[in-house]
Each structure stands twice: as structure tokens, then as C-alpha cells.
Amino acid sequence: MSNFATPRADSEAGFTDADFEKLANMAKKKFGLSLSPSKKPLVYSRLSRRLQVRNGCSFPQYLELLERPEEETERLELISALTTNVTSFFREEHHFDTLREACLPDMLAHAQSGGRVRIWSAGCSSGQEPYSIAATILMSQPGIGQYDVKILATDIDPKIVKRAEQAIYPAEEVASLPEKTRHAMFDHAEGSATVVVKKQMRSLVTCAELNLIETWPFKGPFDVIFCRNVAIYFDQSTQQTIWSKFADYLKPGGHLFIGHSERVTGDAMKTLKPSGITTYQKLVQ
Numbered sequence: 698m699s700n701f702a703t704p705r706a707d708s709e710a711g712f713t714d715a716d717f718e719k720l721a722n723m724a725k726k727k728f729g730l731s732l733s734p735s736k737k738p739l740v741y742s743r744l745s746r747r748l749q750v751r752n753g754c755s756f757p758q759y760l761e762l763l764e765r766p767e768e769e770t771e772r773l774e775l776i777s778a779l780t781t782n783v784t785s786f787f788r789e790e791h792h793f794d795t796l797r798e799a800c801l802p803d804m805l806a807h808a809q810s811g812g813r814v815r816i817w818s819a820g821c822s823s824g825q826e827p828y829s830i831a832a833t834i835l836m837s838q839p840g841i842g843q844y845d846v847k848i849l850a851t852d853i854d855p856k857i858v859k860r861a862e863q864a865i866y867p868a869e870e871v872a873s874l875p876e877k878t879r880h881a882m883f884d885h886a887e888g889s890a891t892v893v894v895k896k897q898m899r900s901l902v903t904c905a906e907l908n909l910i911e912t913w914p915f916k917g918p919f920d921v922i923f924c925r926n927v928a929i930y931f932d933q934s935t936q937q938t939i940w941s942k943f944a945d946y947l948k949p950g951g952h953l954f955i956g957h958s959e960r961v962t963g964d965a966m967k968t969l970k971p972s973g974i975t976t977y978q979k980l981v982q
């Protein structure tokens with residue numbers, strides 16, 4: 698970064714409406730993110746840190762840098778800065794009840810007759826969602842690991858995917874879970890400040906990087922898709938494209954779980970029907 702060698706203070710960097718618009722267009726094109734003008738102060742504060750890391754370059758210089766082919770890592774830093782990875786184990790717990798009560802019996806029967814069962818946690822953040830799925834399944838059906846049952850966990854942010862893969866969490870983060878769940882899910886070495894998800898649960902989960910607005914390098918079909926609190930960042934047309942793709946990737950009778958403030962609209966509703974709180978089921982034609 699020799700061309701940005703002179704450090705500048707945040708307050709000097711400047712962030713015009715035109716800079717914001719350029720950044721918003723880039724975020725929409727590359728990541729599907731919708732940044733309304735009201736987000737300008739938030740974006741300013743989050744990107745100021747990146748500007749400091751990049752030798753105090755100005756916003757226009759930073760925008761120019763983001764366009765360079767060799768700056769893939771910085772583009773990924775940008776997505777980390779613009780999105781939130783907030784998540785928790787068994788977030789929106791009713792979805793896990795539905796998974797156990799409405800989805801699991803059919804999935805188990807299918808697996809026992811030699812079929813493939815596939816579940817996708819799309820926008821999995823640091824892994825709490827896919828491991829909650831694994832725990833729900835294994836705590837109800839401890840023998841399911843012997844069948845062809847897999848959970849794919851994907852996120853656009855490579856750093857967060859690595860954390861999901863490591864499956865190590867602060868002990869205090871899981872302290873409020875019921876004791877039975879904690880024991881079933883985690884190994885906790887005496888006196889350690891962290892816990893690790895048990896191998897049996899980790900082995901159901903495969904973590905990978907994936908930008909949902911780019912081509913998906915697999916065909917599915919999936920029995921269940923969780924995509925919660927992700928599409929909320931996208932504009933309506935991107936959301937509807939993603940919902941339609943999820944509908945296409947679901948097996949007939951399969952379930953889609955979305956975030957509490959999201960709603961499926963558009964063409965996807967030609968093949969999906971609401972089947973509970975922020976839950977949809979693919980029609981069986």
C-alpha cells in the first residue's frame with residue numbers, strides 16, 4: 698500500500714454522498730446488499746476502521762482499491778464490515794421444534810430406506826445455527842449418523858466460516874442452555890473458558906464459503922433450508938430471486954425457515970405454502 702503511505706485521521710477522510718452511492722452500488726452488485734442512505738453514518742463508522750488499516754487512505758481511494766482484481770481479501774473485509782454476524786444457539790427456538798416434530802419423521806424414514814437427507818444452513822454465521830440443527834436431530838435420533846444425512850453450512854464471510862468449522866465457543870455463551878442440551882452438545886474441559894461441539898455433531902456439518910447471490914455450486918435437492926436473518930440485508934428483487942431459488946432447491950414437501958422479520962414474496966409462493974411462523978413448505982404436485 699505504498700501509494701496510501703501518509704496516514705489520515707478519520708475526520709479528514711471525507712465521505713460524500715457520491716462516495717456512499719458508489720459504495721452502495723458496489724455492495725448491491727457484489728453481495729446483494731441493500732444500503733439505504735439512512736445507513737450512511739453506520740457505514741462511515743464501520744469503514745473508517747478499514748481505512749485506518751489500509752494506511753489511512755481516503756474513501757475515494759478505498760473505493761478505487763476495492764475494484765482491483767487482487768483486492769479480493771479487502772472485498773471480503775468490506776462484507777464483514779457491512780453485515781452483522783449476530784446469531785445464537787437455538788435462536789427462534791420454535792423452528793427447531795418444527796424441525797424435530799414436522800420434518801424429522803419423514804427425513805428419518807427416507808434415510809432408513811437408503812435415501813439422502815440434506816439440510817442447508819444458508820448464512821450460517823459462526824455455526825450456532827447448523828450445530829443447533831445437528832443437536833436437534835441427534836438428540837432426538839442418536840443413531841442418525843449411520844445414514845446419509847448431512848448439513849451444509851455456508852456463509853459469504855470466510856473468517857466466520859472458519860469459526861463455524863472450529864466449533865469452539867465461549868462457555869458463558871452456552872451457559873443459559875438447558876443442562877441436558879449442554880451435555881449432549883459440547884465437550885467442556887475442566888476449568889476451560891471455552892466449549893467445543895462434540896465430534897458426533899460436527900461430523901454431520903460441512904462448512905463452506907458461498908455468496909448467495911452468485912452461482913450455487915451444487916444441485917440439491919434439500920429436505921430443509923434455513924436462511925434466517927440474511928435476506929433482510931437484500932433489496933426486494935434480490936430477496937425474491939433467492940426465495941425462488943430456495944423453492945427450486947427444495948424437495949416436494951421440504952421446509953424453508955426464514956428470519957422473524959422476513960417474509961417470502963414473489964414467484965416462490967407459486968410452489969411454497971406458509972406452514973407455521975416464518976416457515977414455508979414446498980407443495981407436493
Ligand SMILES: C[S@@+](CC[C@H](N)C(=O)[O-])C[C@H]1O[C@@H](n2cnc3c(N)ncnc32)[C@H](O)[C@@H]1O
Pocket residue numbers: 728729780781782783784785788819820821822823826851852853854857907908909910924925926927930956
Ligand atoms: C445475522 S447473521 C444470521 C446468522 C443465522 N442465520 C441466524 O439467524 O442466527 C447474517 C449472516 O449472513 C451472511 N451474509 C450476508 N450476505 C450474504 C450473502 N450475500 N451470501 C451469504 N451470506 C451472507 C453474513 O456474513 C452473516 O454471517
